[in-house]
Amino acid sequence: MSATTLAPAALEVPRHHAVSRFCRAYAKRPAGLVGLGLLVAFGVLALAAPLFIGDDQLNVIKVDGPQLSPPIDGYPLGTDQAGRSVLLMVIWGARESLSIGIIATVLTVILGSTVGLLAGHYQGWVGKVLMHVTDWFIALPSLPLAISLSAVLGQGAASITIAIAVTSWTATARLVRAQTIAVEARPFIERAKVLGAGNTQIMIRHVLPNVMPLILVSSTLTVASAILSEATLTFLGLGDPTSVTWGSMLQAAFGGGAVTAGAWWYLMPPGIAILIIVLGFTLVGRAVEHVLNPRMVN
Amino acid sequence: MATLPGPMLEVRDLRVTYRNGERAVPAVRGVSFTLDRGQTLGIAGESGSGKSTMALSLLRLLAPSAQVTGQVLFNGEDLLTGRWARLRAVRWSAASVVFQGAMSALNPVRTIGEQICEPILLHDKVGQKAARKRAAELLDSVGVLSRRLDSYPHEFSGGQRQRIMIAMALACRPDLVIADEPTTALDVMVQAQVLELLGELVRESGIGVIMISHDLSVLSHMCERLAVMYAGQIAEIGPAKQLITDPRHPYTRALGRAFPTIGDPASRLAPSGLPGDPPTPPELARLSEGKGCAFEPRCPDAAAACRTETVELWASGPEREAACLRVLEGATS
């Protein structure tokens, strides 16, 4: 090359450019900020919960509150039939619900994106086989599958997480495959090939960054539906009976006769918590979608 | 339409500004010209020069975000202030448009016969039979077999589709046809066929034509008069042949050289262009506020005065004008 001498650092380029641009655009979306606020509030409460909630407040044997009491002083949301504070249970329940939702989503996204990316990139027999497998999983009914999974794996968070991931990754896979095919048709893929890029480099350096926004948007919505699924499955009695989650609260309230007793303070809070967290994720997902895909706005 | 005194089309100080949120982007910044029946005017310019925006704004075909001011007098009637009902009557029947991409301008799920008949039925108040007969004649006149009236757009090649677009534009015997890059997407050979056809139809019918293109040589071949646009304004206007052989504006000169004449030794192994790029929308917005010539940053013969003086179209010869300070120098010295 020519005699151009230059300190290598002079051409290095700041990387936070795209991130800061994203943040600035996101800040202009009020609904997205509200959603983010809701999620942050719940997240902080859930993380900080062990600091102010001890075992003696949640353990059925150790609690000493009034049983199935409406909101009174010291128990702002009333108590359950064992005398535990509903408010503390809702806060504690966020830990399990959020972590199941997030872990299930991470599994879903990893599995779905990998399969979708491979199926979109290798359109020969590899892609065909992968899409056939995906189709089988789509045909699987999610509820019976979850029930039989927990029968095999035992009740608890792990089997619920796996059941959610196994039944929801197919949607991500189809989405990512379609987007991969669209991105691969663009000329910069051809340019990359001529520059010497192999399959892996094309997928990781060119396709993935362009599919990522879509994955991000769909994953926020997946979290919301995973939290709903968690509540549903726990409500049906597939969760760990000793742990406190929103789903198990609803189940206990229902089984404990909260409906006939008119104990609205026991039924409403977990339901509203689910609503708020799902709303939060949905609002964030919509805002991210608008910021990353400006064409949708027009 | 009754013959009125004065030119068929007179455009006075036409300005189009796009509103994009907080920003205002001036796309057309004061364009004036006249066109008579049977005349052909070519409008040349690069992308972003405002040529298409200008032409489409004549018939108010722009999105609502575009703010149009000035006057467009068509047979003495101002199209910019007229009522919508009146404008609809003018569109197609008195003035029609041939769009750039024939595939997207034709409805894919309707036969071309239906599509050609539509404006005839709407404006000429004739029966279905008469409309079909006229449509068949039109197809014949543009060199597409009239028995293909019941075919769908995708069954035709690009060149044939563009011919069909021309047939549609001529359906109601308009006085004015605006052709926006009618041959850009076509191959050289097909382009030559379509241009030949357009030229013949114009000569026979005495229609006024405004033809927009980025290709100066195509325009000079097709049109009597030529306007070269840069940054939303007319840089030079005059008889087409003179603009090519003796350009007065340095931008016209550069555009003319961009497409070489084969056999011209001066251009052999010597491509010619202009450094820099046409102004971007934010630069255009800045230009409209400040003084000076919009072309100055790229101009090979720019002088200090070009940055401070406001340029406008000055007479640069019989029937021609150029927006360049050098023209004034030439006149005084």
Next chain:
Amino acid sequence: MTPVLEVRDLMVTYPARRGAAPARAVDGVNLQVGQGEIVALVGESGCGKSSLARALVGLVKPASGQILRDGEPLGYSAAALKAFRRHTQLVLQDPGGALNPRQNVFDAVAEGPRLHGLTDGLAARVHSALTRAGLRPPEEFAGRFPHEMSGGQQQRVVIAGALALEPSVIVADEPVASLDASVRGEILKLILELRDSLGLSALVVSHDLGLAWNIADRIAVMYLGRIVETGTVEEVLLRPKHPYTKALLSVLPDSGGRPVLLAGEPPDPTSVPGGCRFHPRCPLRAVEQDALCDSRDLPVLTGDPSVSSLAACHLAEQ
């Protein structure tokens, strides 16, 4: 001297849709690009020129025939292709689409060197490539994203990305077709400068005969998968022999003479006519009524660069 890039009897076919015959996009082509030479390949859309360009950089595997670089035939293993591409680079028509929208200029230009493990002095390499491509000062452009640049600047980035690998030949597919008229000349100037300063060879694919006049040393005119006329630019464009070349020249707006309009549209590579493939549209044959044209096949032109002009026509005076 061995040509930098050579094509021998190349055929590229595309599998047909159900029931139809395969499309013979490139149907027997010989072509050579010498050291420091610029060759223009011109023809209408659908004539196979883009398929030929893609085959030349190994993006399309030919049905038969060979591509040779410095006399070495191109292999199609991943390693052989990668080694080949170090020396043969592609510049595409639409620079906006050819750049990854999520990569900045530095990464776009550094991509080739990184893929080939040329990471020592990468910044200096990118700096030099950007400078050569006319993006000066490079520091100003390195951090930009494609959407922050004009079409001309984007095309310079694509060219810089190719130059960063220090190739010996560039295949450019309609490099200026999507650019503005005033920018077109600047990009063509750049290609000429690179030839003069680096000894770079180029095959430029275009529909535009004027482009050939502007930058090419030799020209090949393609019709329906074959080269129908080839030779030096002066010879072919000023004294065309083949009726197709003559027709193409005659329809240029400033050709002066009467345009020879060929009937019909460019023909279909799935059904190549027998005899001379141009005979159904040929204005000469219509006059001469020579029986040979529709019955006797023409040999594939040798593409010998030492002959000033060759035409595949029964009626052309050789």
